Amino acid sequence: MRRFLIAGNWKMNCGPQETSTLLQEIENIIGNMPEAVDGLVCPPTISLTTASVELQNIEGLALGAQNVHSEDNGAFTGEVSTEMLNEVNCEYVILGHSERRQYFGETDKTVNAKVNKALNDGLKPVICVGESLEQRKADEHKLRVKKQIQAALIGVEDEDASNLVIAYEPIWAIGTGETATPDQAQEMHKMIRKEIADLYSDDAANQIRILYGGSMKPHNAEELLEQPDVDGGLIGGASLKADSFTDIIHIAEELAKSN
């Protein structure tokens, strides 16, 4: 059985001080992560070192970055390398978030290079895919997401597939308060799992975790997380408050217990 992964993408929020405060608040509420649920926080690069220290007190809550470069090192002003992320105990890295695709020139090709680099260097990529509102209205959402997945996974070997996480994030639901309905999320997650089965194997498809992202909040987390192919959440706004983030963790815990 796949374990829930409840992940916070903090985006460009929380410098080192706020990072310490937020993680201490989370620790005060949950202590460690519940047995049945995996957790992840992805602060901005400058706060990773601080987060790494704080997270020593919260068992089961892993650390991730929001981006990485595909080269080892060198003249790439403003970038960070996989080696640097490993040094501060990052386990995951978010790749291909729609905001990076939209504002920072990320393409299917650069995402693919980063996915391979991350896997080669022991980081688990959280690959973000998702369609725009126009694409959904034109009934192109399935094709768009399929293409993003195929492109992101070029060169990724079968044995690495289980280290991947995929996040389905419909762009129209990010930061808008509008959520995909549970049926819409399930339909897309099922299709993504089928795509992984076609590209790799049923085994890989059964193992891979597919997260939903886009205005997941405590009030809608249960109906989304109870869908059979929704294995967790990639949470933006609601991950910036200790109470809403831990509420969602507790919802996942209850669902895991009842399964």
Ligand SMILES: O=C(CO)COP(=O)(O)O
């Ligand atoms: O983009 C997201 C997570 O990566 C979702 O953000 P919100 O939860 O703020 O909609």
